Amino acid sequence: MTKPATDTNAARADLLEKVTGRAVYASDISVPGMAHGRILRSAVPHARIARLDDAAASALDGVVSVLTGEDLPTLAHDRWGLFLNDRPVIAGEKVRYVGEPLALVVAETPEIAEAALDLIDVDYEHLPFVDDATAALAPDAPLLHERHESIADFYFKGQAKPVDGTNIFQNYGVSTGDVDAAERDAAHVFEQTYTFPGISHFAIEPHSVVAAFDGGRLTVWSGAQSPTAVQKVLSRVFGLALSDIRIIVPFVGGGFGGKASVKIEPLVVAAARKAGRPVRVALTLEESMLTCRRLGASITLRTSLDRDGKILAKRGTILLDGGAYADTGPAVAVKAAHCVIGPYDIANLEIEAKAVYTNTVPGAAFRSIGGPQAVWATESQMDEIAEAMSIDPVDLRHRNLLPRGGEILDSLRALDADIGEMLGQAGQAIASLGGGSAAGIAVAATDPGILPLGGSLVRVLADGSITVMSNSVDIGQGVRAVLRAVVAKTLNQDVGSIRVADPDTATAPFDWGTGASRSTVIMGLAVEDAAQDASDQILELAASIFDGAPNDLRLVPGGVARGEDVLSFEDLYHRAFGIDSGEVVGRAMVTPARKGSDFAKSPLFWETAVGTCDVELDEMTGELAVTRYVGVADIGHAINPAGAEGQEEGASVQGIGHALYEQLDYREGQPVNATPVAYRVPAAADVPQHAHTVLIENGDGPGPMGAKGMGEGGILPVAPAIGNALARRYGVRIRDLPMTPERIWRALRERDHDAS
Amino acid sequence: MSSIHEITLMLNGDPVEAAVAAHTLLVDFLRDSHALRGVKRSCDMQVCGACTVLVDGRPVSSCTMLAVDADGASVVTIEGLGGPDGLDPVQEAFLEHGALQCGFCTPGFILATKALLATNPSPSREEIVHHLSGNICRCTGYQKIIEAVESLAR
Ligand code: FES
Ligand code: FES
Numbered sequence: 028m029t030k031p032a033t034d035t036n037a038a039r040a041d042l043l044e045k046v047t048g049r050a051v052y053a054s055d056i057s058v059p060g061m062a063h064g065r066i067l068r069s070a071v072p073h074a075r076i077a078r079l080d081d082a083a084a085s086a087l088d089g090v091v092s093v094l095t096g097e098d099l100p101t102l103a104h105d106r107w108g109l110f111l112n113d114r115p116v117i118a119g120e121k122v123r124y125v126g127e128p129l130a131l132v133v134a135e136t137p138e139i140a141e142a143a144l145d146l147i148d149v150d151y152e153h154l155p156f157v158d159d160a161t162a163a164l165a166p167d168a169p170l171l172h173e174r175h176e177s178i179a180d181f182y183f184k185g186q187a188k189p190v191d192g193t194n195i196f197q198n199y200g201v202s203t204g205d206v207d208a209a210e211r212d213a214a215h216v217f218e219q220t221y222t223f224p225g226i227s228h229f230a231i232e233p234h235s236v237v238a239a240f241d242g243g244r245l246t247v248w249s250g251a252q253s254p255t256a257v258q259k260v261l262s263r264v265f266g267l268a269l270s271d272i273r274i275i276v277p278f279v280g281g282g283f284g285g286k287a288s289v290k291i292e293p294l295v296v297a298a299a300r301k302a303g304r305p306v307r308v309a310l311t312l313e314e315s316m317l318t319c320r321r322l323g324a325s326i327t328l329r330t331s332l333d334r335d336g337k338i339l340a341k342r343g344t345i346l347l348d349g350g351a352y353a354d355t356g357p358a359v360a361v362k363a364a365h366c367v368i369g370p371y372d373i374a375n376l377e378i379e380a381k382a383v384y385t386n387t388v389p390g391a392a393f394r395s396i397g398g399p400q401a402v403w404a405t406e407s408q409m410d411e412i413a414e415a416m417s418i419d420p421v422d423l424r425h426r427n428l429l430p431r432g433g434e435i436l437d438s439l440r441a442l443d444a445d446i447g448e449m450l451g452q453a454g455q456a457i458a459s460l461g462g463g464s465a466a467g468i469a470v471a472a473t474d475p476g477i478l479p480l481g482g483s484l485v486r487v488l489a490d491g492s493i494t495v496m497s498n499s500v501d502i503g504q505g506v507r508a509v510l511r512a513v514v515a516k517t518l519n520q521d522v523g524s525i526r527v528a529d530p531d532t533a534t535a536p537f538d539w540g541t542g543a544s545r546s547t548v549i550m551g552l553a554v555e556d557a558a559q560d561a562s563d564q565i566l567e568l569a570a571s572i573f574d575g576a577p578n579d580l581r582l583v584p585g586g587v588a589r590g591e592d593v594l595s596f597e598d599l600y601h602r603a604f605g606i607d608s609g610e611v612v613g614r615a616m617v618t619p620a621r622k623g624s625d626f627a628k629s630p631l632f633w634e635t636a637v638g639t640c641d642v643e644l645d646e647m648t649g650e651l652a653v654t655r656y657v658g659v660a661d662i663g664h665a666i667n668p669a670g671a672e673g674q675e676e677g678a679s680v681q682g683i684g685h686a687l688y689e690q691l692d693y694r695e696g697q698p699v700n701a702t703p704v705a706y707r708v709p710a711a712a713d714v715p716q717h718a719h720t721v722l723i724e725n726g727d728g729p730g731p732m733g734a735k736g737m738g739e740g741g742i743l744p745v746a747p748a749i750g751n752a753l754a755r756r757y758g759v760r761i762r763d764l765p766m767t768p769e770r771i772w773r774a775l776r777e778r779d780h781d782a783s
Numbered sequence: 784m785s786s787i788h789e790i791t792l793m794l795n796g797d798p799v800e801a802a803v804a805a806h807t808l809l810v811d812f813l814r815d816s817h818a819l820r821g822v823k824r825s826c827d828m829q830v831c832g833a834c835t836v837l838v839d840g841r842p843v844s845s846c847t848m849l850a851v852d853a854d855g856a857s858v859v860t861i862e863g864l865g866g867p868d869g870l871d872p873v874q875e876a877f878l879e880h881g882a883l884q885c886g887f888c889t890p891g892f893i894l895a896t897k898a899l900l901a902t903n904p905s906p907s908r909e910e911i912v913h914h915l916s917g918n919i920c921r922c923t924g925y926q927k928i929i930e931a932v933e934s935l936a937r
Pocket of ligand 1: 823824825826827828829830831832833834835844845846847
């Protein structure tokens with residue numbers, strides 16, 4: 028693939044700041060007069076706080092203030108949430124998981140704050156706890172929340188359906204056709220259960236927030252993926268006008284969903300308010316691991332087929348472990364329910380997804396919410412079915428795949444990719460890496476939950492430099508490069524003249540947030556529209572000066588031209604405004620009603636993925652390695668090709684981590700490996716020696732230049748592709764992630780035992 | 784509180800004299816006293832390599848080294864690479880190969896690579912992977928990082 032020069036250049040500016048160490052992240056922010064906060068966390072999974080004595084801590088030299096549950100009554104709203112109002116700003120009468128913030132000490136230095144934590148005395152009145160989702164469903168399970176307060180259309184469209192008197196905070200179902208009848212007619216019915224653990228985001232920059240009040244106005248610097256969600260929640264909690272809250276997001280050291288919605292911001296702001304000083308709280312990576320995680324899942328699938336391997340019906344029961352607070356868990360359940368269907372033509376469906384509270388770290392969005400859990404189950408089962416029916420696994424998929432334009436559910440947009448063709452490309456690519464004869468394969472399609480609401484400003488300054496203002500956050504996915512490329516193309520300017528400002532709610536228009544692979548499409552269109560608006564205004568101005576119609580004019584780098592005559596922006600503004608200053612501001616807000624777009628049906632595009640791999644097993648130890656990996660994604664158009672490829676590679680290696688070793692482990696309500704030392708993420712040595720990414724670009728997406736969103740799909744097929752390769756080559760099937768050496772070794776022993 | 788020590792060191796090529804508390808970590812000394820914010824802090828327990836700096840040419844986790852132990856040493860951070868007129872070849876290779884996304888791990892990887900190439904100018908893929916095992920990147924999947932380092936091997 029040849030890369031247009033401008034695309035590479037667009038990425039270079041941000042990368043340059045990062046390779047030189049000049050890029051500023053949230054954890055690099057400091058403001059005058061700033062004090063430092065450290066958090067005391069619950070040591071127990073579930074308890075009433077009988078007594079919390081912070082007198083000695085408060086008296087320590089250098090301590091400014093201590094925030095505790097006693098301060099909750101001073102807030103306009105003491106609890107917050109996005110679907111359910113379930114999370115206290117700081118633990119009040121009880122704690123619900125090990126790691127929950129109980130007290131926040133603010134001191135002159137982090138060391139003093141840390142020392143003061145030891146001086147706080149807590150008496151717990153222990154309550155029965157539940158650290159497992161199945162147990163949380165039992166009729167006599169301890170309840171984490173006595174009542175549920177669901178909020179509608181707050182940040183996500185619709186609302187969660189909690190069940191009173193239970194730990195269930197979301198209950199979502201899909202039902203089409205007549206599954207009972209189809210099962211009666213079926214030649215084969217397969218039922219299996221697959222499990223997927225809670226997984227840590229492990230973004231390399233931990234959560235970090237600085238909060239400063241200036242009179243009644245609040246400024247927050249945070250590595251937040253959704254600045255406007257943070258702004259909205261803070262406005263509720265502290266009773267401030269949106270216009271009095273400014274959220275600034277510098278570069279973010281990795282998000283993956285773990286910095287989406289709202290995390291520690293309300294807590295830090297409450298501490299700053301009490302301290303009467305700006306406060307910085309920079310978590311350690313270990314603390315970030317106690318802040319959020321991917322929801323674990325247990326998924327039972329009952330799939331019925333006719334004699335020829337055509338799927339007649341599918342029943343799915345999904346149970347998600349949502350942890351102590353719902354956060355975006357209700358949306359995760361919806362996505363898992365859709366994703367578990369697969370890109371297949373199935374007339375009869377009964378899918379039920381429940382998410383429950385447990386006394387564990389709160390669940391949260393994580394790269395393709397609910398997707399990897401669902402695809403692990405669906406695509407593992409497809410291979411189990413293929414094997415039982417003696418059908419080639421690729422062939423079984425071909426017999427059931429929806430064509431381009433087919434409908435997974437009638438309520439959703441038709442499929443906009445040809446997954447059969449992607450399967451073919453995956454097969455060719457792995458063969459050209461010298462493998463594939465016993466490869467595992469998996470396919471996936473997911474409907475990103477995108478709210479088409481986001482705006483931007485494009486300011487063309489007098490000297491020809493251009494500032495783009497947007498609340499899309501650079502979490503490493505290179506969104507600024509994409510926006511720069513779109514503006515450069517629309518205005519026909521050099522990418523080097525375009526700067527994308529840090530997201531800042533005081534200056535950039537509303538945007539729903541950075542996640543769900545939406546920024547390239549939504550913010551891409553917003554800056555394209557804003558640039559077009561600027562272009563229209565400039566040509567209008569120029570027409571009056573050239574004394575011609577705007578149609579005879581065109582933008583050229585640095586100015587406007589009619590025929591051979593070129594007028595620089597500076598000269599244009601000089602003649603139009605009387606001084607050689609001023610600017611033209613293009614503005615745009617993408618909404619569900621955007622002209623020329625079909626945003627009526629969701630998703631705006633499907634994120635599709637095919638993964639295939641070869642594995643190598645050490646049968647003595649159970650150690651499994653991925654030797655070749657190919658990922659195929661249909662992304663419409665790669666505006667930033669190197670960035671797009673990098674997203675796919677990163678997603679596939681994260682997927683290898685999920686498949687082989689990642690798991691947030693609980694025993695007796697205690698997280699036993701929630702530390703960077705004990706929790707293993709992939710290292711350079713775990714990367715397949717031969718890897719390749721195929722990007723399909725048909726220019727058929729809804730975004731600028733025909734782009735679709737991307738960045739999440741690549742993680743979906745990884746675990747089942749590995750599991751399927753293991754089963755195909757070595758004859759052992761693992762249904763519980765991660766596929767640790769111990770699990771594989773046991774399965775090998777069983778295989779050999781069965782054989783003898 | 785703990786005692787104060789006078790230390791002298793070369794910091795990014797410039798001589799520096801400082802008074803540091805005995806318990807001050809090198810990462811804090813560099814970030815807070817010298818505004819070298821390219822030294823990143825993540826795990827704080829010598830797992831991730833984000834805080835890597837070069838001490839007498841060797842890659843060291845500054846989150847677990849005391850500032851006083853840098854007395855007499857030469858310390859190089861990401862800010863000390865390249866010059867006003869250009870990037871260090873390792874920085875250039877990371878840029879060229881797109882070997883970074885969020886960039887938070889990048890200073891550590893670049894300095895670890897500098898150290899590798901100083902002792903082994905033509906490392907094999909295995910040697911690269913082995914040498915970088917103390918640095919974690921959660922974004923890139925390492926592929927492009929390995930390619931960038933391979934491109935520098937002579
Ligand atoms: S912060 Fe020093 S090794 Fe992770
Ligand atoms: S680029 Fe984000 S951790 Fe490496």
